[in-house]
Amino acid sequence: MLHGKKVLLGITGSIAAYKSAHLVRLFVKAGAEVRVVMTEAATEFVTPLTLSTLSKNPVLSSFTNDETGNSVWNNHVELGLWADLFVVAPASSNTLSKMASGQCDNLLTATYASAKCPVFFAPAMDLDMHAHPANGANISALQSFGNHLIPSEVGELASGLSGEGRMAEPENIIQFIEETLRAGLPLSGKRVLINGGPTYEAIDAVRFIGNHSTGKMAIGLAKAALELGAQVHLILGPTSQNLNRSGLTLERVVSTDEMHEAVMKALPKADIIILSAAVSDYKPAEVLTRKQKKSESNWSIALVPTVDILSDVGQKRTSGQFLTGFALETNNEEEYAQSKLEKKKLDLIVLNSLRDSGAGFGHDTNKVILFDRNKNRTELPLMSKDEVAVRIFEKINELHA
Structure with a gap:
């Protein structure tokens, strides 16, 4: 404040x-x-x-x-x-x-x-x-x-x-x-649950499967929620991003399973849930306890699906909780985003395309399209991730009055 x-x-x-x-x-x-x-x-x-x-x-x-x-x-x-x-x-x-x-x-x-x-x-x-x-x-x-x-x-x-x-x-x-x-702020008395950043899935004692997410969008969302008067629980995967503000609880996790556990534990108290994390979709079926040594032969790793956090929250949230998800796509973006909105029982989905210059992982800017449960489409120009976060909360406040 x-x-x-x-x-x-x-x-x-x-x-x-x-x-x-x-x-x-x-x-x-x-x-x-x-x-x-x-x-x-x-x-x-x-x-x-x-x-x-x-x-x-x-x-x-x-x-x-x-x-x-x-x-x-x-x-x-x-x-x-x-x-x-x-x-x-x-x-x-x-x-x-x-x-x-x-x-x-x-x-x-x-x-x-x-x-x-x-x-x-x-x-x-x-x-x-x-x-x-x-x-x-x-x-x-x-x-x-x-x-x-x-x-x-x-x-x-x-x-x-x-x-x-x-x-x-x-x-x-x-x-x-x-x-x-x-x-006196719009989200006074509200609890907002946000996750962000990547998750890492261990392969052996030193290697992992991950992605290039930095968590910058989640940080922007947390700052916007705090400015609107909310109490914020931010769950971050492994990232160098940090935020220290009054009204914020910051929890750090590494794997998708840890992210899932933290989200589900915090879910009952949340009024607004925004799941922006780029979680790993797969993890090794078996994790080696030692470092795999390099050899001349190929090394094959069997992968199994990770838990779908967004779907689980969509199934278990109550009717009074507002759920926003993110979609990062490379082709047929709008079709996939709208399908995800329906399939995972979301109120709002934020679409990122890796084909847009200045958007996606690592950038301080983002270019998104918002699709809500009422079939409305709102396209935002390229702007800072902090500004995108403010616009997302404007849409949430409009739908979650």
Whole structure:
């Protein structure tokens, strides 16, 4: 949810400001671009140098910058328009009061008043200050404006008292923001099961049968599902591709049997299933435990069919589960794809042709045709696999409303 987002972090004068360095680090680790704006009081608790080093951006704390000897205006309007998210953490009682009443006597509150993006605030103050009716009224006012309260936590406070008023821990702030962002998305609450990449079938101790699939299409599909708010279970065959995102469970397998077992185990919890893996259709009838030595004579290997994962899922899925398969063909492409759609009981099939330049294994681009259960045909131009993934989910959302 935070990958690629522009996050403006506002830090106010609270002892909890020491946690802001960790919060910046977590935003950056999640793939966000972070800029920091501080009140003058906040600089007494954590240094701008620390935060600029972690965020890799200058830290702003006043309306003008005089470091060069020439006053340069720090444009609060541009800051507010730049951000995808404005997070005020910690939010002191003083700053909450200014935000609620519209006071703009510092760069942070002026930027807040100019922000067009979602605003999150995490109060941090001592027990009695937090419980004061005026503070409660300010929090309520900010929520009525559409701002998101990240609730304070209970624990030991700087005064030595124990109770509500601690700023939420940085990890909890990240989780709260991601869950809030995810809640309004089309696939919020949905579980998506995707498989991808090749499978390898062992011949002997060192050799295998495989194919040239890289898993790039599956990675694109997983990213698209996550951006739409889904929880994703991605099962990848042997490939160098990797993805590490909140909301993603990544499981790695090697053989078709292992892929089948992993898919069938995850199937009952899935709402949407997309089987894009290029699984091996055959495997050796017998696997040698040692390496077969080279000789002058021919070496024949008896092959037997592997389990048909797509057919098995088509037979065993429930009526509420949406199933998408892939077809990679070299001739009579559309005929074979439509036959596969019917035979394997799919809702949607994605056809790739190895005859299309820039499509198929190894490329960052793909050119596909979508056939759905309603006999509709949608041909897409050559585009990146990430873009193809987005278009596939547009079709799934259209059919799986």
